[in-house]
Amino acid sequence: MTLAHTSFTILGAGLLGRLLAVTLARQGHAVSLYDKGGPLAEHSAARVAGGMIAPLAESAVAEHGVVRMGRHSLTRWPELIAPLSQPVFFQQEGTLLVWHRQDAPEATRMRQQFDATRALVTELPAVQSLDAQGMAQIEPALAARFAQGMYLPGEGQLDNRQLLAAQAHELERLGVQLHWNTPRELADFGPDHPGWLLDCRGLGARGEWPQLRGVRGEVIRVHAPEVTLQRPTRLLHPRYPAYIAPKEGNVFVIGATEIESEDLSSASVRSTLELLSAAYAVHPGFAEARILELSVQCRPALADNLPAVRQLAPRTLQVNGMYRHGWMIAPALHDVVLQVLDGGASPLAQQFDLAMELLK
Structure with a gap:
């Protein structure tokens, strides 16, 4: 500059x-x-x-320009973090997608969406389909519960x-x-x-930009010593898809609610039950997790x-x-x-x- x-x-x-x-x-x-x-x-x-x-994972709900921004940011985040004097957890071990047998049509639809996006955003890596052996190699803790999955290499997360x-x-x-x-x-x-x-x-x-609106999101942070997920994992579900992002010290962030509301009151019982049920469905170790925080905030959207x-x-x-x-x-x-x-x-x-x- x-x-x-x-x-x-x-x-x-x-x-x-x-x-x-x-x-x-x-x-x-x-x-x-x-x-x-x-x-x-x-x-x-x-x-x-x-x-x-996670640009490829988000391509299911994001425009191609946003996906390209995500690819750009994967390179830029390490460069922006490196000069900071305090440590920041950054990981680039990909995203894992899993689903239960009854939700296989949702996985098929998602795979078709990923392939269509990659045809236009050619710099995205290829999705890897996982069988039971592949699951055991990528995420051993889930191999007994999920016989198949999808691995999106190169995607990242930070704290x-x-x-x-x-x-x-x-x-x-x-x-x-x-x-x-x-x-x-x-x-x-x-x-x-x-x-x-x-x-x-x-x-x-919003006073100067009245087209802005808030989209409510609810996130749960838990401490789960019995869970050993190594990368962000997403559970595909037609009604309440959820993500689980592992941080340092066996802390996990569970979320995905997206509600057209600017209500900033406490998290609802319904959303809390759905998010925690999704986490438990991914790994039974979440049953003994301790809830650290239920957080609510509104994201700015046009x-x-x-x-x-x-x-x-x-x-x-x-x-x-x-x-x-x-x-x-x-x-x-x-x-x-x-x-x-x-x-x-x-x-x-x-x-x-x-x-x-x-x-x-």
Whole structure:
């Protein structure tokens, strides 16, 4: 990036806001960051997530441009994590899909969807069909319960809580002006405001972007010493598909609920039962797990469930609409924004089919 040293004011210290703040500060720019919450990102959808970077697995519900962003991010995440002074768990051991016999038609449909996506997004690796022997090699703990599965090589995951904490530490180390518990609107900064304004507030930006809506997600974190899953595992089911993402220390994140609601009340009994039942159906060791947390948050989404970048003024950018794909696409959006700041356009955005509204 050849942008001359300038100042940046970033609204929103969720995933994308922190990524941009760390990069810009590291490049020598003066950065101020405002957020309605604190360094734990307690109001951010990024905190309540599985932290998976699984473009082929997500292709069942994602456009091809989003899948390409995910492939880009698989390369970029290790590069963005490496300079951080605190450790962040990152794994790239693929995704495993399993199903019960009665749900074999769902697996067939999913395999057809994967093959169709790979025909157009040719950089995606091939799906590997697993028989009983293949299951025993890929995930021995599940071999006795599932005689077949699908393995999606190369997909990854990280510990979202560790990364948010490491970014907060890095922001302090780099001298970013941190304004925690200080919500701000674009209107709080007049036309004479020096430098750039970057709005990454998610649903907090709805005053200026009324097309945004919230999509409720519920996630359960458990400690399960008897479970030894080695990679994210997804249970295919026509009504309530679920993922299980293993973190360090026998902690597992279980999720997949997606509800058209902006209700932030506690997790429902129905969703909790379905998620825990799915986990138990994958591995009986979850019966003795201890529930650490039931979390709820709303993800910011636009009408087409695709992210977008728009420029409201010569030095004001808004980035929003990451939907359920935040951890998978954030590095790609980060790189698009850096290209726009540097040259006024983004070749990457064309590659990702990303909606861009930039001033001429």
